[in-house]
Amino acid sequence: MSEPWQWDEQIWRGHVERVRAGRPLRPDSWPGRAKVAVALSFDSDHETIPLRDGEILPGKLSQGEYGARVGVPRILKLLDRFEAPSTFFMPAVSALLHDGEAKSYVDAGHEIALHGWIHERNTQVPPGAERDLAFRAADTLERLTGVRPVGIRTPSWDFSEHSLEIIRELGLTYDSSLMADDDCYEIVADGEPTGIVELPVEWIRDDMPYFMMERFGAQRPYTPPRGVLSIWRDEFDLALAEGGVFQLTLHPHVIGHRSRVAILTELLEHIVSHDGVWFATHAQIADHVGKDLSR
Template sequence: MRDEVQPWQWDEATWRGHVGRVRAGDRLVPRRWPTGARVAVALSFDSDHETIPLRDGETRPGRLSQGEYGARAAVPRILRLLADFDVPASFFVPAVSALLHPGEVESYVAAGHEVGVHGWIHERNMLLAPDDELELASRSLHTLERLTGVRPVGIRTPSWDFSDATLRIIGELGLTYDSSLMADDEPYELVENGRPTGIVELPVEWIRDDAPYLTMERYGAPRPYTPPRELLTIWRDEFDAAYAERGLFQLTLHPHVIGHRSRLVVLRELIAHIAGHSGVWFATHAEVAEQARALITRTPADSVSP
């Protein structure tokens, strides 16, 4: 242990190598979004359901029922809400969730929503060997394609974890975008060791995620600390800024978290606020990534520079 080199002892090549392994490249924001819109709105739901306790080896009914609520009660409400506003969304689904609730993922596609990869059992990929991470990601991709009839084009890693092998695996699987990293508010191209990859990043942020505000664990530290209606203020301000900057407003939600009665009110009011603006393009993550990816082959003048 005493012979181990500490970070403060790294030479410049070492710390630059760590920082440069996966980096944000060109910002990819069109001058105008489709239909001439000034802002893109990408709503997403991580349908984790029972996979969180299963991943941790928790097989007792209590926590499993908390996840089951997401599939049983929350998802139907969410789908009705999205239909009320005619808003498409992206659902990132662990393959085990999809196998437990195959009719659910079919209903996503039937309603015009996107289904994206979200791991096998919400595994912690930074604890996996690269071959195991690749095998689980590949198995997840093929399972979702078999159940929905549509091959996913994007991934959100479980817990937004990103191992040293994750970007390579995304490329090997032929996925066109990721939504797990946080280097910008706007879409950007992922760069690996100084080389552009052609893979689009649709960045997430804990600010725009329901779980940090509302998660409850009976025997753990997490406790809901934000009244749901305060989230409306935070997320409305995030959208208003994206609207002013002609960029992207992206939101990450979880059915078992946001789908309770007193919380879904907040999402309804937020969507109503957004829909009350002119020039709003509601889109799936795949659709936003397609617009962003088209800019990679264009001249720098066609995109907005950081």
């Protein structure tokens, strides 16, 4: 196989354009004349990350269990206080391990969405396995909640060569794994519009890079909680000024600790101190901006 510096234009251009950002989907207005859409999301990974890596000893598993046991109840209580419908991206194995949790999200007015089977590394499994796991996860979440998911966040935000094809085959309306904009856009595949809304993520707006700890790795918490609060508050303020989307990715086993729920609370207090805020699930935002796709 040739080295990248040896590729001709057809090769490198083909790789770049396989999955690309298409037309921007920032609407002229948000529902209720809101000035900004706030899309809170929680990846309820729980024990699936160590399980995915074959780590079966109690230590790492207990860290994931904390998310379900302590983090989720705190988060649901906080979201209820601020009347903030949110999206929970949940691996199917997490939903099966914690009986009733996925249903509790839906019952509380939140959205349940796909996040893999066991938080698998979808870029490292065979294409047929990636497809099978995605469909099995969708069937499982539908069976447990009574609602068929309409959106996906790929595990670790990874896209294989086949991920978009699988998303289209599942009939999903949106993805939330890519990073080509601050606001929503339509995904384009090999130059052709797909009709799928991308609600982009970013590591800046994710709790794990700031707060995760790996004993035997290089990952260490390096920003104090209120330093993170300052970053997220600035992200919201500019989203408000631009009339766009403020999207946040959180994990119950990370943000659920006391000092971190405290800054999430302060962030939400800051958000609701402004007029014209629309708290919405990812599906609601995708539906709203997706209306432009038919024009």
